[in-house]
Structure formats: structure tokens, C-alpha cells
């Protein structure tokens with residue numbers, strides 16, 4: 001009982017902080033408001049992090065039905081619940097839901113009205129302009145880097161990977177970590193496969209107008225051994241030589257080509273900059289993984 005009361009009070013406090021933030025925004029005090037909004041993000045993320053949910057996949061999928069109900073009780077647009085249902089069905093069939101099934105949601109920053117697609121008219125509740133709605137994108141790496149920074153990362157990350165492989169032999173490369181996860185060989189394979197997808201998409205976006213970018217199960221490929229070279233260093237060389245070709249192209253295209261687009265099946269319309277930024281940011285996360293796999 002006391003727990004519930006404490007929980008209710010915390011929720012009230014958080015809502016109050018957001019109300020104060022909105023009030024400061026009306027005064028034009030955006031720097032004060034940003035600290036308040038960031039703090040609410042910090043508080044709620046930390047609380048979620050501490051919950052440390054370990055439920056299995058089937059239980060997780062079932063949770064969507066209960067959450068759908070909760071969202072509806074809170075007055076969230078029923079389109080959101082319907083989108084979750086499509087996501088659930090896709091997951092049960094072993095697929096990723098595509099952008100047509102789950103578009104990017106938009107929330108009215110002023111009143112919290114929810115829309116599954118960007119509205120073309122003013123907010124139905126408070127009259128705010130569509131340009132003031134907040135769009136929610138599925139991944140944040142799309143806006144991580146500008147063209148110059150992204151080139152530097154694409155050039156430097158493979159060199160870091162090479163350093164982390166230096167002096168190790170195939171026995172160490174293929175050793176699986178005791179706490180689960182990939183071996184060094186599987187990580188390097190994954191980097192090569194992701195680079196392969198980047199090469200293909202780069203070519204498509206530059207040669208065609210707004211081509212379809214098919215969704216790839218790159219994650220599943222890492223553990224397959226079929227058709228892979230015997231040596232992990234050879235897999236690295238494939239990754240590096242494909243990377244050099246991509247760099248040659250990216251370093252010579254006209255600046256405006258960085259804003260050519262493709263239609264990603266899962267994430268929707270992406271510019272070349274967003275697509276390349278995604279791959280550059282993605283592979284940096286694997287550097288830490290490779291570092292943790294070093295023999296002690």
C-alpha cells in the first residue's frame with residue numbers, strides 16, 4: 001500500500017516537473033526547460049534500468065496485450081495499440097514489422113495528443129501546427145554524424161579493430177565467452193556483413209532514385225560458418241577492402257549526393273547521410289565488445 005502511494009507521488013512529481021518545463025517554454029526560457037525535460041528522462045530511464053526485466057521472449061510478446069490496454073486507458077490513440085498488435089504478429093511469425101505496419105508516431109508537444117502518422121492538419125485537440133509535433137524515430141544513430149565526421153569514423157574504426165586482433169591466434173578468435181554472446185571471429189564476421197550491406201545500399205542510393213532498401217537479418221549471419229574463410233584475419237581483410245571501396249566512393253561524390261534518399265523497409269525514408277551515419281555508429285559499439293573479448 002505504502003509502495004503504491006510512493007509510486008503515485010513520484011508520478012505526480014514527474015508530471016509536475018514537465019508542467020513547469022512547459023510553463024518556462026511559454027516564457028521563452030528554453031534552456032531552463034531543457035534541463036527539466038532531460039531530468040525527467042534521466043529519472044524515468046534510471047527507474048526502468050533498475051527494474052532489470054529478464055522475462056523470456058514469449059512472455060515479452062504477451063506483455064504487449066496488457067500494455068495495449070494500459071495505453072488505451074490513458075487515452076493514447078487506438079492506432080498505437082493496433083500498431084503494437086501488428087508488431088506482435090510479425091514477431092510471432094519471426095519477422096520484423098515494416099514501416100508500413102508501424103509508421104513513426106508523432107506527439108503534439110503542447111497537449112500530448114498522439115498520431116501514428118504525421119498529421120497534415122493542426123492538432124485536433126489544441127490546434128497546434130503539425131511542424132510542432134515531436135516525431136519518434138526507431139533508432140537514434142541516424143542523426144549521429146555529419147558527412148565529414150562519418151568519413152573519419154569509417155576510416156578509423158577498422159584500424160582500431162585491426163589493433164584489437166593483433167597478436168591473437170585462431171584459438172582465441174573462436175573462443176566463445178563464458179557468459180554468452182559472440183566470439184571475436186563472429187564479431188569480425190558481423191562487421192564484414194554490415195559493411196556488405198552498406199556497400200550494396202550505397203550503390204543503390206547513388207544509382208537509383210529513392211530505391212527500396214530491403215531489411216536484412218545481419219545479426220543472424222554472424223554465427224553461420226558456411227562459406228566463411230578459415231582465418232579470421234582473412235575475414236577482416238574482406239571487411240577492410242570493401243570499406244576502402246566505399247570510402248573511395250563517399251570521398252568523391254558531390255556534397256548534394258549525401259542527401260539522396262532510399263526507402264528503408266523497416267525505418268522509412270533515409271538520406272545517404274543517415275544511412276552511413278547508422279553504420280558508422282553501429283560498428284563503434286562493437287569495439288567495446290572486441291575489447292572485452294581480449295584474453296586477460
Ligand SMILES: [Zn+2]
Pocket residue numbers: 108109110111112113123124125126127128
Ligand atoms: Zn495538441
